[in-house]
Structures are given as C-alpha cells and as structure tokens.
Amino acid sequence: MRIAFVGTGNMGSALLAGILAAGQDAEEVRATTRSAESAAQLGSRLGVPTIAVEDDTQANRSAVAGADLVFLGVKPWMLAETASELDGALPDTATVVSMAAGVDLATLTSHFPHRPVVRIMPNTPSSVGHGVISLAAADEVPAATIDELTSLLGGAGLVVRIGEEDMPAMIGASxxxxxxxxxxxxxxxxxxxxxxxxxxxxxxxxxxxxxxxxxxxxxxxxxxxxxxxxxxxxxxxxxxxxxxxxxxxxxxxxxxxxxxxxxxxxxxxxxxxx
Ligand SMILES: NC(=O)C1=CN([C@@H]2O[C@H](COP(=O)(O)OP(=O)(O)OC[C@H]3O[C@@H](n4cnc5c(N)ncnc54)[C@H](OP(=O)(O)O)[C@@H]3O)[C@@H](O)[C@H]2O)C=CC1
Ligand SMILES: O=C(O)[C@@H]1CCC=N1
CATH class of the missing domain: 1.10.3730.10 (ProC C-terminal domain-like)
Structure with missing residues (x-):
C-alpha cells in the first residue's frame, strides 16, 4: 500500500513512527513538510523519503501521486488550501485521511468530493505504539477500506471506531x-x-x-x-x-x-x- 503524509509534524510524524515500527515499509511512504530543515530531520529520523515545500513547490502533489492512502497532517486552517493544491494530483482511488481537529467530515467531503474521506483523531503516544486513534468515516467509505486502515493504524495503538458526534469527547479524553x-x-x-x-x-x-x-x-x-x-x-x-x-x-x-x-x-x- 502506497501512503502519503502531507504535513508531517508533531502528530503526523508520531503516527508515521508507530506505523513504521509495526512493519510498514518506509519505501512505500512519501512525506512532506514546509521547511527543508524539518524534512531533513524527518528523513533521517524515520528513513522515509521526505520533500519540503520550501524546496519544491510541487512537493505535496508529487507525494500523493500514486498513493492509496493520503494522510493530512497540516494545521486545521490549512485544509482548504491543501485540498485546492492537491486538486488534479490525487489519484481517483485514494482515500483521504484527515487528522485535523476541528474539521468535520462534511467539510472534508466538500474539499475532496468523489473521494472516500475518513477523519481520525490520534494522540502522540502513537509514536511508541501506545496511541489512541479515534476513527469516524463518511458513510460511503467501503468497509474493506476501513478494515485496511484500521489494521495499518493498529500498529500505532488502539483504534476506536466512533460516530462523529463522539469526536469532541474523544479529543478531551485522548x-x-x-x-x-x-x-x-x-x-x-x-x-x-x-x-x-x-x-x-x-x-x-x-x-x-x-x-x-x-x-x-x-x-x-x-x-x-x-x-x-x-x-x-x-x-x-x-x-x-x-x-x-x-x-x-x-x-x-x-x-x-x-x-x-x-x-x-x-x-x-x-x-x-x-
Ligand atoms: N499535536 C497533536 O497531539 C495532535 C494534532 N492533531 C492534528 O494534527 C495536525 C497537525 O498538528 P501538529 O502535528 O501538532 O502540527 P505541526 O505544526 O507539528 O505539524 C504541521 C506539519 O505541517 C507541515 N506544513 C506546514 N505547511 C505545509 C505545507 N504547505 N505543505 C506541507 N506541509 C506543511 C509542517 O512543516 P514544518 O515543520 O516544516 O513547518 C509540519 O510538518 C493538526 O490538524 C492538528 O489538529 C490531531 C491530534 C493530536
Ligand atoms: O491542541 C490541538 O488542537 C491538537 C488537537 C488535539 C491535540 N492537539
């Protein structure tokens, strides 16, 4: 499975570290950051090919090309801008997985029409395989996609499937x-x-x-x-x-x-x- 991380800071890198430690092949992953300094640090820490937008304005578009799963780890207020940037580069079959607190599924779906959209809420102990990852999916996401994602995220910790109405409580609790x-x-x-x-x-x-x-x-x-x-x-x-x-x-x-x-x-x- 080919995976892209668009925005790989505190939370994205914690989740990625957990998934990699559980056996995900780093060569199948592409990650992006804003700064070259963050990209270099991440690349050497996790061994994942990482491109900085600062070095290459097409970094996010290149990272998602050919990806089956696209994790969005930018700040919540950047989601709309990131979605526009990825327009035309995202494969038709890619599942979009947002970890942004404060961007609901309806908004995500409006940013990524015609793509399966999943909202997750992880926490930083994901980096050591002891995270809690709440997961709420739009109705049209196929069960097989959710199973595959749950299995991948299981490497980073406890995956809890929830209805979106429970997201605020899970944010406070985990x-x-x-x-x-x-x-x-x-x-x-x-x-x-x-x-x-x-x-x-x-x-x-x-x-x-x-x-x-x-x-x-x-x-x-x-x-x-x-x-x-x-x-x-x-x-x-x-x-x-x-x-x-x-x-x-x-x-x-x-x-x-x-x-x-x-x-x-x-x-x-x-x-x-x-
Ligand atoms: N921190 C946490 O514990 C949790 C965070 N979240 C969610 O995770 C998301 C990220 O938060 P957090 O990790 O804390 O924030 P960070 O600031 O640590 O990470 C943001 C990442 O996005 C990168 N970035 C900035 N601009 C761009 C761009 N134009 N293209 C690609 N990458 C870019 C940053 O690069 P650079 O470092 O070079 O600036 C950095 O890698 C948020 O939506 C937040 O709500 C959810 C659950 C828990
Ligand atoms: O503080 C925040 O907004 C992010 C989301 C949940 C944890 N950190």
Missing amino acids: ASGVAFFFQLAEHMVAAAVSQGLEEETARRAVAATAEGAGRLLADSPDPAALRSAVTSAGGTTAAGIASFAEDGLAEIVARAVRAAGDRSLQMEAENREG
Whole structure:
C-alpha cells in the first residue's frame, strides 16, 4: 500500500513512527513538510523519503501521486488550501485521511468530493505504539477500506471506531487528554522539587509512576478500583485524595475535558465558514 503524509509534524510524524515500527515499509511512504530543515530531520529520523515545500513547490502533489492512502497532517486552517493544491494530483482511488481537529467530515467531503474521506483523531503516544486513534468515516467509505486502515493504524495503538458526534469527547479524553496527564506530571514534579527532591530524580520517579499506572490501567481499566487499592483508611493517599476533593478536582477535570471538545466544535464552525 502506497501512503502519503502531507504535513508531517508533531502528530503526523508520531503516527508515521508507530506505523513504521509495526512493519510498514518506509519505501512505500512519501512525506512532506514546509521547511527543508524539518524534512531533513524527518528523513533521517524515520528513513522515509521526505520533500519540503520550501524546496519544491510541487512537493505535496508529487507525494500523493500514486498513493492509496493520503494522510493530512497540516494545521486545521490549512485544509482548504491543501485540498485546492492537491486538486488534479490525487489519484481517483485514494482515500483521504484527515487528522485535523476541528474539521468535520462534511467539510472534508466538500474539499475532496468523489473521494472516500475518513477523519481520525490520534494522540502522540502513537509514536511508541501506545496511541489512541479515534476513527469516524463518511458513510460511503467501503468497509474493506476501513478494515485496511484500521489494521495499518493498529500498529500505532488502539483504534476506536466512533460516530462523529463522539469526536469532541474523544479529543478531551485522548488527543488533548494525553497533555492533561503530562500537565499533572509537570505539577507533581514541581511539587516534589519544592519539597527538596532533585529535579532529575523527581522527573524519573513521576515518569516511572505514570508508566506503572498506565500499565495497571491497561490490564484492568477501572481507575477507581486501582485508586482504592492504594488508599488505606486514614493513610497518606487518603490525605491527598481528600485535598483533591476539597479543591474540586472532579469539576476542574470535567471543565478541561469539556473545554477541549467545545473548542473542537468551535473550530469546526470556523473551518466551515472559512
Ligand atoms: N499535536 C497533536 O497531539 C495532535 C494534532 N492533531 C492534528 O494534527 C495536525 C497537525 O498538528 P501538529 O502535528 O501538532 O502540527 P505541526 O505544526 O507539528 O505539524 C504541521 C506539519 O505541517 C507541515 N506544513 C506546514 N505547511 C505545509 C505545507 N504547505 N505543505 C506541507 N506541509 C506543511 C509542517 O512543516 P514544518 O515543520 O516544516 O513547518 C509540519 O510538518 C493538526 O490538524 C492538528 O489538529 C490531531 C491530534 C493530536
Ligand atoms: O491542541 C490541538 O488542537 C491538537 C488537537 C488535539 C491535540 N492537539
């Protein structure tokens, strides 16, 4: 299967790294970036032929020529411009896969009429094969295409087929959600350092704790039960959990998850109008 990545930055390269590590042949992939510097870095890091638009104004058109799957990893507001640029270069049989937050399937279909269009929402742990990739497809996408895509993306992590109406919740829970875990880790490191721990020690301890928590959750996805197993009555964890409750952690997290999803809907409207 020939694959093009148009725009291969933080998210595109994470997804590509996961797919390659799972066995996708790098020679079958073409990637593009805006700058020559990014293209050189990506090419040497992933071993994928990469062309920069800065070096070759036809880079995106050349990359998609002959492709079966075209991943769009440019910023959401660039989708319309990218679609016009690819007009006439995209093979009739190519499936278009957008990872843009804030561009809905109807808008994608209007940009790429007569092409099967799929919307995915990956997250950055895709680079190490532990991503979450939500997938919503336009009605006319053949089941065999979705199966093939699901199998490819499975190399980068857990693929969850959803209706598009669930995209905002999945953005809050996984695509943006992974950053919420990172932010909690940042605050835990800072708190430990403020109590005298060396920063490097704190970072390593928090990272290993996050990895351990993730592994336990993967085996038994019931966070409340896992938390309960750590929490002795009248003990240290109970003191910390009570502090969280007093400060309204549940509401703080709910608002953040909702804010991410709401912003995606707002962006969808902006990108429809724009
Ligand atoms: N970051 C994340 O965790 C997630 C991002 N997304 C979505 O992924 C998309 C990309 O986001 P992200 O990876 O964070 O952004 P980045 O800025 O890291 O990546 C954008 C990429 O597009 C390239 N680019 C810019 N202009 C062009 C052009 N004209 N032609 C070809 N390539 C171009 C950039 O090249 P250069 O580096 O040279 O500028 C870069 O490789 C967005 O739509 C976002 O909504 C979805 C889920 C999660
Ligand atoms: O912050 C963003 O807009 C992108 C989409 C989801 C994660 N990062």
